[in-house]
Amino acid sequence: xxxxxxxxxxxxxxxxxQLALLPLDLNDMVCANHPxxxxxxxxxxIDISKLIAEYKTGGASxxxxxxxxxxxxxxxxxxxxxxxxxxxxVCQNINFMWLAGMNKPDHNTINRxxxxxxxRTLRPIFSQVVELLCQEGLLSIKELYxxxxxxxxxxxxxxxxxxxxxxxxxxKIKKQLxxxxxxAQQVAATExxxxxxxxxxxxxxxxxxxxxxxxxEALKDKKVDxxxxxxxxxxxxxxxxxLDKYEEQEAMIGDDRSSMSKTxxxxxxxxxxxxxxxxxxxxxxxxxxxxTNNQYIVNYSxxxxxxxxxxxxxxxEQHIKTYKKKPAxxxxxxxxxxxQNYQWLESKRITAYVKHNxxxxxxxxxxxxxxxxxxxxxxxxxxxxxxxxxxxxPMNNIGTYIRRTKTGYLQTITKYETESCKYCRLKxxxxxxxxxxxxxxxxNLKRLKSRADKRLKTKRGIAKRKQRCFxxxxxxxxxxxxxxxxxxxxxxxxxxxxxxxxxxMAHNLRKKIA
Numbered sequence: 001x002x003x004x005x006x007x008x009x010x011x012x013x014x015x016x017x018q019l020a021l022l023p024l025d026l027n028d029m030v031c032a033n034h035p036x037x038x039x040x041x042x043x044x045x046i047d048i049s050k051l052i053a054e055y056k057t058g059g060a061s062x063x064x065x066x067x068x069x070x071x072x073x074x075x076x077x078x079x080x081x082x083x084x085x086x087x088x089x090v091c092q093n094i095n096f097m098w099l100a101g102m103n104k105p106d107h108n109t110i111n112r113x114x115x116x117x118x119x120r121t122l123r124p125i126f127s128q129v130v131e132l133l134c135q136e137g138l139l140s141i142k143e144l145y146x147x148x149x150x151x152x153x154x155x156x157x158x159x160x161x162x163x164x165x166x167x168x169x170x171x172k173i174k175k176q177l178x179x180x181x182x183x184a185q186q187v188a189a190t191e192x193x194x195x196x197x198x199x200x201x202x203x204x205x206x207x208x209x210x211x212x213x214x215x216x217e218a219l220k221d222k223k224v225d226x227x228x229x230x231x232x233x234x235x236x237x238x239x240x241x242x243l244d245k246y247e248e249q250e251a252m253i254g255d256d257r258s259s260m261s262k263t264x265x266x267x268x269x270x271x272x273x274x275x276x277x278x279x280x281x282x283x284x285x286x287x288x289x290x291x292t293n294n295q296y297i298v299n300y301s302x303x304x305x306x307x308x309x310x311x312x313x314x315x316x317e318q319h320i321k322t323y324k325k326k327p328a329x330x331x332x333x334x335x336x337x338x339x340q341n342y343q344w345l346e347s348k349r350i351t352a353y354v355k356h357n358x359x360x361x362x363x364x365x366x367x368x369x370x371x372x373x374x375x376x377x378x379x380x381x382x383x384x385x386x387x388x389x390x391x392x393x394p395m396n397n398i399g400t401y402i403r404r405t406k407t408g409y410l411q412t413i414t415k416y417e418t419e420s421c422k423y424c425r426l427k428x429x430x431x432x433x434x435x436x437x438x439x440x441x442x443x444n445l446k447r448l449k450s451r452a453d454k455r456l457k458t459k460r461g462i463a464k465r466k467q468r469c470f471x472x473x474x475x476x477x478x479x480x481x482x483x484x485x486x487x488x489x490x491x492x493x494x495x496x497x498x499x500x501x502x503x504x505m506a507h508n509l510r511k512k513i514a
Contacts, residue, residue: 026098035513036095039074042509046128051121063105068113069125070099076506077513079483081499083107083114114502115495122501127322129505130298133512141298142328144291145472146315146336148308149480152487153267153496155284160269163258166246173239174203177211180232184215187222204247205240212236256407257304260284266493270306286488286496289315290504291330292472296511297504302497308335310407313344326350331464334359340409342448353456353464356449373430375439387416389437390426394419398438413440479503 030036043066051065074096075086087107089096105113133139212235219232252265259269261284270285287303289311299319303311312332320326329351337356345352358376371377378395379388387395395416403411417438421427431437455461479485485503488496 026094026102029094030098034095035077036074036099038513039077039509040070040099042129042132042512043070043073045132046125048121048125050124051117054117054121063103063109063113065113065117067100067103068105068110068117071096071105072110072114072502073505073509074099076502077510079485081485081489083111083489086110114498115490118498118501119494122498123322126300126501126505129508130296131323133296133508138512139293139296139298141293141319141323141325143293144298144319144327144330145293145468146289146291146312146330146332147468147472147476148287148289148303148311148335149476150270150272150285150306151288151480151485152272153261153264153284153286154488154491155261155263155267157281157283159262160284161249161253161260161262163250163253166250166253170203170243170246173208173235173243176231177203177208177235177239180215180228180235181211183225183228184218187219187224203243205243208235208239208243212239254304256310257306264491266304266491266496268304268306286493287311288500290472290475291315291319291327292475295471295475296508297475300500300504302493302500304493309338309341312336312341316348316350329353329464331468333468337449337452339411339442339445339448340405340407342452343444346448351455352452353461353468354452355456355465356452358449359453359456362453373426375441378439387439387441389418389421389424390430391424395437395439411442412444413442415440475507479507 046066048066048069051069055062055065071086071090075081075089078089080086080089084107087105087110090100090104091097130139130141134141212232216232216236219228249260253260257268261267261269264284267284267286269282270287272281272283272285287305287308289301289303289308290297291299299315299322301311301315301318303314305311316327316330326348327350330345331353332355334355334357336354337359341354342352345354373390375387378390380386381388384394385397389395395418398415398417400412400414403413405411415438418436421430421436424430427437456465488499490496490499
């Protein structure tokens with residue numbers, strides 16, 4: 001007989017419909033060293049008394065908040081951000097079933113817990129996780145590496161409101177109303193007073209309604225141009241409501257930004273790098289700021305401003321409020337190097353390894369100098385409080401003034417003027433002013449930049465600058481590229497901040513597990 005000719009194929013038994021004598025134990029189905037067990041063990045150590053206080057007594061029973069918190073954090077660790085997909089995982093995934101203790105909350109329960117219950121309680125939970133990791137020696141909350149990124153909001157990309165457009169439209173209404181008023185004065189001068197609406201500093205719906213009613217009353221029995229009558233009817237119907245809408249939109253935009261999304265009023269239009277059209281398109285987004293140490297996220301904050309410069313103080317104040325202690329030092333790039341930030345860090349005695357906008361340029365020794373006679377190249381005599389112009393003539397102090405920045409910070413600016421530039425051969429190369437050259441110097445900012453330069457060029461400063469690149473920027477790359485989080489799921493800055501906290505906590509636990 002040939003080898004194997006009398007053998008038959010055998011298959012393993014299928015026990016799909018076989019009843020078990022004893023119920024299955026999920027503990028036997030989850031490995032002892034599985035990441036889900038580490039997540040469960042860490043979150044079991046967290047005090048959630050503030051979270052439990054969010055629940056009202058009486059009524060039907062609720063899912064335990066610690067169970068829902070574990071489900072959410074583990075979902076974010078596994079790149080599951082949709083509440084419906086989390087609900088599906090709890091019903092189908094053995095690890096989620098073990099973590100939930102066979103509870104099966106639906107997507108509404110999960111979303112309600114995430115968007116409402118965690119609003120005031122997630123940050124204390126996050127800080128407890130950070131402190132546990134700190135006790136294990138994995139990170140430090142005293143040495144921070146700070147950076148920001150922009151993440152797209154859950155909003156329509158083409159429904160926007162611009163602050164400048166509101167001002168322009170208001171001026172158009174004011175101009176058209178003034179033209180109607182002048183027309184009415186020409187037709188019925190005796191029946192019109194001198195209260196021209198164009199003289200108002202700011203028109204509102206009441207003033208517009210009152211002015212249109214006066215015009216209509218004056219032109220009631222007069223022969224009026226058809227276009228004028230049509231414009232009056234349109235203005236009476238639409239202008240007051242438009243002005244009320246503009247006022248409401250301006251209040252929502254505020255003084256710290258220039259635009260907002262109609263779908264999510266807290267979102268600001270920002271230029272995102274990872275644009276699908278590859279043309280730097282403006283999209284509704286939030287500015288996410290994080291501070292890291294050893295690639296663990298120590299602190300996070302959310303901002304509506306598109307620039308990083310105006311976010312640093314609020315971000316660090318949040319850190320101090322959370323941990324009840326200030327950091328020893330902070331390292332950040334040139335986007336944070338403003339006088340206000342330097343001065344605040346100095347007043348708090350926080351060592352700042354923060355570049356300013358000219359630091360990298362000054363390090364390029366072979367860079368061609370395009371402006372050899374700029375103000376920062378001139379020699380300053382502190383004893384005489386004088387500058388020397390390129391021809392070594394004195395530039396005397398002619399006074400100071402206070403300049404207010406967009407954030408309300410007051411800068412002291414000192415002006416210096418040369419004695420005479422009339423017959424100077426270098427005048428065309430030195431400056432383009434008609435008279436003598438005048439320069440404006442911010443001595444405090446100059447002092448702060450000089451201190452920053454010295455600190456950044458030390459051995460410790462160089463090491464800090466090198467570490468910042470792979471300490472904080474890699475965290476954003478991991479979240480966006482490896483874990484595919486590029487757009488928030490929720491709307492409103494309070495709810496989006498919850499998502500940011502869950503992302504930060506998931507990142508820290510994921511790194512510990514790894």
